[in-house]
Amino acid sequence: MTKYHLHTPxxxxxxxxxxxxxxxxxxxxxxxxxxxxxxxxxxxxxxVSLDGAALYHCGPLILDKKVLSAGPTTSGRxxxxxxxxxxxxVRAIIGKGGLPGEPFRDRAVYLAYPGGCGAAxxxxxxVSGVHLPELGMAESIWVFEAAExxxxxxxxxxxxxxxxxxxxxxxxxxEED
Amino acid sequence: MRDRVVQATVRALQRAETxxxxxxxxxIQEAADRESxxxxxxxxxxxxxxxRIAGQTSLPLCQDTxxxxxxxxxxxxxxxxxxxxxAIAEGVxxxxxxxxxxxxxxxxxxxxxxxxxxxxxxxxxILDYVDGRSLSITAFPKxxxxxxxxxxxxxxxxxxxxxxxxxxxAERAANACPPLFxxxxxxxxxxxxxxxxxxxxxxxxxxxxxxxxxxxxINSLGIGPMGxxxxxxALGIKIETAFCHTASLPVAINFQCWANRSAxxxxx
Numbered sequence: 031m032t033k034y035h036l037h038t039p040x041x042x043x044x045x046x047x048x049x050x051x052x053x054x055x056x057x058x059x060x061x062x063x064x065x066x067x068x069x070x071x072x073x074x075x076x077x078v079s080l081d082g083a084a085l086y087h088c089g090p091l092i093l094d095k096k097v098l099s100a101g102p103t104t105s106g107r108x109x110x111x112x113x114x115x116x117x118x119x120v121r122a123i124i125g126k127g128g129l130p131g132e133p134f135r136d137r138a139v140y141l142a143y144p145g146g147c148g149a150a151x152x153x154x155x156x157v158s159g160v161h162l163p164e165l166g167m168a169e170s171i172w173v174f175e176a177a178e179x180x181x182x183x184x185x186x187x188x189x190x191x192x193x194x195x196x197x198x199x200x201x202x203x204x205e206e207d
Numbered sequence: 208m209r210d211r212v213v214q215a216t217v218r219a220l221q222r223a224e225t226x227x228x229x230x231x232x233x234x235i236q237e238a239a240d241r242e243s244x245x246x247x248x249x250x251x252x253x254x255x256x257x258x259r260i261a262g263q264t265s266l267p268l269c270q271d272t273x274x275x276x277x278x279x280x281x282x283x284x285x286x287x288x289x290x291x292x293x294a295i296a297e298g299v300x301x302x303x304x305x306x307x308x309x310x311x312x313x314x315x316x317x318x319x320x321x322x323x324x325x326x327x328x329x330x331x332x333i334l335d336y337v338d339g340r341s342l343s344i345t346a347f348p349k350x351x352x353x354x355x356x357x358x359x360x361x362x363x364x365x366x367x368x369x370x371x372x373x374x375x376x377a378e379r380a381a382n383a384c385p386p387l388f389x390x391x392x393x394x395x396x397x398x399x400x401x402x403x404x405x406x407x408x409x410x411x412x413x414x415x416x417x418x419x420x421x422x423x424x425i426n427s428l429g430i431g432p433m434g435x436x437x438x439x440x441a442l443g444i445k446i447e448t449a450f451c452h453t454a455s456l457p458v459a460i461n462f463q464c465w466a467n468r469s470a471x472x473x474x475x
Contacts, residue, residue: 099269127433147268148261197436
């Protein structure tokens with residue numbers, strides 16, 4: 031388990047060196063996106079370049095452009111979009127609960143931020159801008175300036191290792207019946 | 208009286224969103240103390256740190272400030288000359304601005320957001336009558352991450368309901384922000400089982416032999432905090448039962464994340 035302090039945009043080298051179980055603190059720009067933003071990106075394309083981006087599955091609580099609470103939302107709801115989102119150049123997806131690992135192979139990592147920890151997350155984030163504000167507070171694409179955002183766990187790495195899958199296997203989930 | 212109900216609603220939500228009940232914090236702390244996995248221990252400690260920050264800043268500890276669910280206990284000798292649900296809804300609208308809360312309530316088909324956390328059926332008020340003249344309002348904001356994993360199973364009476372619960376939790380826990388609190392509704396009908404499960408969460412804590420055995424089975428799965436492995440998958444289980452049809456075995460599981468938020472205000 032290695033601890034990394036990384037800066038966005040992320041490079042191929044950044045992604046390549048991360049292994050499942052490593053701890054990451056991220057600085058630089060993060061882009062939030064959840065259900066509606068993903069659907070809109072599929073329909074119309076992304077309003078912003080996501081090349082090298084860290085995409086944060088988050089519907090924050092914001093007041094007057096100040097981040098009040100901004101922990102991760104359940105990534106599983108966006109699983110159907112993973113392949114095309116990573117195809118736009120996203121190199122890290124941040125969320126909770128995990129995503130199927132296959133689309134991440136050789137191109138990106140999944141970083142788990144502790145769920146429910148919105149107050150702690152807010153202290154590490156500042157609003158830098160917003161896209162698609164018409165989608166409402168939770169569903170807009172917020173651009174955050176992150177300062178040492180973490181601790182995040184590399185839960186799915188780009189080499190085929192998936193911590194959630196390992197936990198499921200050791201719990202023998204899906205092997206009954 | 209109406210204004211006191213409105214204000215009590217705002218205060219209950221304010222406390223529920225920015226703090227956790229003492230017994231919940233205690234269970235997280237105890238779990239952190241006995242966790243054998245360092246990563247799991249760090250997660251539990253970070254959760255406690257998050258609650259500390261929320262308390263200090265008076266800001267919601269989770270950005271998912273939830274659907275507004277209330278448990279109201281009303282004294283039989285009390286007579287109200289106003290609409291209770293409308294007064295509580297007004298409290299929700301004020302709290303949404305004041306705390307503030309993220310607007311979460313949308314039309315299920317158009318997905319249009321009302322902007323103030325109210326709408327047809329929301330807030331959801333669970334009402335009980337009690338002796339006396341008092342009125343107690345418990346705010347129980349319910350986030351979607353855990354609520355989305357909840358399930359009602361209409362089992363065959365020959366099935367083992369506890370096997371069904373363990374299997375369901377095993378498959379769904381990682382998405383529900385574990386360590387979990389689990390409200391179980393056993394028996395009744397399709398909808399009564401679900402209501403019993405919600406009431407089980409409202410009535411926590413539970414420590415019957417069945418509940419403790421089930422807790423042990425679930426923790427032995429090793430799913431751990433945030434689904435990343437560990438000894439602590441659930442922090443509490445409460446089972447509420449009702450008689451069911453001889454041909455039925457309804458079982459409802461209402462998932463609650465580690466941030467088991469609730470706060471009660473008494474209106475005299």
